Amino acid sequence: MNYAVESLKKHEEWKGKIEVICRTPLNTRDDLSLAYTPGVAQPCLEIQKDINKSYTLTRRSNLVAVITDGTAVLGLGDIGPEAGMPVMEGKCALFKAFGDVDAFPLCIRSKDVDEIVNTISLLGGSFGGINLEDISAPRCFEIEQKLKKRLDIPVFHDDQHGTAIVVAAGIINALKLVNKKMEDAKIVINGAGSAGISICKLLLQLRAGDVILVDKLGALAPGQDWMNPEQANMAEVTNNEQKTGSLAEIMEGRDIFIGVSAPGIVTKEMVASMADNAIVFAMANPTPEIMPDLALEAGAAVVGTGRSDFPNQINNVLAFPGIFRGALDVRASDINEEMKIAAAKAIASYIPDEKLAKDYIIPSALDRGVAAAVAKAVAKAANDSGVARI
Template sequence: MDISQKSLEKHYEWKGKIEVISRASIKDKEDLSICYTPGVAEPCMAIAEDGNKVYDLTRRSNLVAVVTDGTAVLGLGDIGPEAAMPVMEGKCALFKSFADVDAFPICVDSKDPSEIVDAVALISKSFGGINLEDISAPRCFQIERELKRRCDVPVFHDDQHGTAIVTVAALINAAKVIEKEPSDMTIVVNGAGAAGISIAKLLVRMGFGNVMMCDTRGIIYRGAPWLNPFKREIAEMTNLEERRGTLAQGMKGADVFIGVSKPGIVTKEMVSSMAGKAIVFPMANPVPEIMPELALEAGAFVVGTGRSDFPNQINNVLAFPGVFKGALAVRAKDITEEMKVAAAYGISSVLDPQELAPDRILPDPFDPRVVPAVSKAVMEASII
């Protein structure tokens, strides 16, 4: 039985991957009176007098909303909020399994950014953090920006920032493997959607070399007539040499290729045209921009994908559980750029130099060192 059929059968068996478990034991009338009425009035009044006590007296301190509108689900596209539910439940299960963070799926039946913002903002007092998931670009940028403005808890779009954090962590260690300085690298990022733009911004912030963004029209440059506001913003901070042309032209002589775009658009010839000891991260899922074996045959030295059946899986589960665990621990109001940088370094630091190899640039998601390293880094960055 292949994994897809087995997954379908297990979902029929599970009838949902999460459930609510009571932390309070209710076995007699006294328990009932303490947990509910009349005793519950006392913590209610304590919170009414001091709103911050909600974190001490309720589960809000460890509860994350996983929010989607179902418009960009995995590689499936716009399948709607109901069909997105298995993915959101899965994300909640990962939160609990990897970081002991409670999470609940919220599938919003609207594609209107203002309605989504209103819906999430109005329920945000129930949660310690908001994880946005599988919302299509460019709407996701507007939704995240508005929610950050309106909510008093951290809002984190994992498809953007989780992907960026893990990708940059992988690149930090890959640079060590090929013995090149990050600041000297030429990096091509293909796919100017939510993930690609976030990756490019984080690379620039962390001092990586010349970053070039490409979309379906080719290399993005300042003044390009087809750019939307978000692409115009990234054009101002990338492509320092003002290069123009196709993706293939951009990859010539480049040290790094990062793909968050479409299957099969990179050829062996394009990889062969890159600099020596090239790093290739084709992360389109489930079919990457170029299959790993073809990239290696073409001369790539380090290859990472989003898939679990190849070495160097660039998987968001390395980031978001620890990021939220750290943010919740310090009751952060936002997940800042400094916290994202710290998280990337936290992931990359899990592997000692002697553990690094071309086929091992990231720790395994089940490595028990990952979440503590990331959460500690996030906590420290939030305090500075």
């Protein structure tokens, strides 16, 4: 199937992938009086007395805003907020299909960090959670950090944390297959933007050994004057030997390669230079850093990509519906590190050890049971870490 051609036809036919459904009957005068005036005044007054009742007397308890400024849409770059709407609608559809979470797309016509933060903050009382999407780095870090300080509902940048959670789950299982330990693993992450940095942070939380981040100008190391502030911070807690150099040089002897960067930049020779039983997650879309068959031919033991037409697809849909389902179920005020780790471990453990194989280290993106397992683990972690409110 030519997905570009067929998708365009379908979008013209669908005229949007989501719609609002009425949950109350509106067939009689009494129906109207209960759902709207005069009866609706009473729940309004109850919420005025106790704002927490907005969660029980409205749909807020199950409503997430999916928000972009259109600056980093898929692999298309800065195409504008309206052009990002098909992706935001798609994300909302996935929320509903996999987590039974009602999600609403909001596309903001601004690239100003404070303006975006203020806009979302002012709308916060309408939602139970905020999912940030397709916002360029390093602005996405600042927007998320500022929103977390201003809002008392979960704020989650999926490009960062959803990707990191699913990658971590895959790495946990891949390491089991090759009989290596996380704390001993030497890892290289190519692409030091929002996804790469978040993957790095989560792997460090999971006690990964030596992690080196590589960007277009080389390895992140203290003193490199081309790094942005977020990259400079990461350079202080990674790259134990303070190595510098190109991706090819850094990959030598590494146990794990994780790519969130650009197509075709890894060769068979680079994979062959890695440690024995190497793990390669080449996730650039639609064309990965190296095609899976080439990585396997070069000696990689386990290979994952972002594509659905190869085994071991690293797909965020394994994470965000269940994460928000669990957070909403306990009315969490935050999605913290404990909840992210719980989600990663839940995705990994969804596959029993005896069923792990080189082409099956991560559940199918279409497996509806994953979200429920993630939600349960996330809700428990929220309770254990003190951010659950019910």
